Amino acid sequence: MKRSTAIAAVIIILIVVVIVAAAAVLMMDQPGIYDPNGGTNETRPSGTGNTTSGGSAVNIQNFAFDPTPLTVPVGTTVTWTNNDSIAHTATSTSGPASFDSGLLDQGETYSYTFEQAGTYDYYCTPHPFMQAQIIVTGS
Structure with missing residues (x-):
């Protein structure tokens, strides 16, 4: 027994x-539960990286920022729009100045004007594998 x-x-x-x-x-x-790269997403979405004047848009969708990298001149206002069904942030990790959108629900936007030239890396705080870059040119 x-x-x-x-x-x-x-x-x-x-x-x-x-x-x-x-x-x-x-x-x-x-997405957002396990990242085999330890928080770094090596398969970033490829954006055009086009230089724009006045304003520029970043689309947040499918757990990615698009475009990345984005190149803009000093003084450009970039607007992030969350088109995903889950909340995301756009939070800087490096660069001459910092920005943080806070949580953006679906359909919400956040705008930031880049007044200093440099390279700005940013990510989504709840989903750290979501990473992107903005390159600000000029003086």
């Missing part, structure tokens, strides 16, 4: 291990 109880316990443990492993594998495919 003890042997059959031990075998049953081992089988139950194996079933639990398989279920936990399957759940972990499924979670790896979910």
Whole structure:
């Protein structure tokens, strides 16, 4: 009787291990839950990187910023629009000045005017694998 109880316990443990492993594998495919690059997204969306004057737009959709990199002259106002169904931010990590949109729900926008030349790296705080760059040219 003890042997059959031990075998049953081992089988139950194996079933639990398989279920936990399957759940972990499924979670790896979910954006924002697991990033195999340790927080760096090496497959950034490719934008045009075109220089614009006056204003420029960044689209947030499918857990990505587009375009990136974006090149603009000093004095340009960039507007981010969240077209995703989940909240995102545009938060600077480096550059001559800092910006932070706070959480943007679907359809909300945030604008920032770049007054200093330089390279601005930014990301989404709840989804740190979402990274992008704005290059501000001029003096």
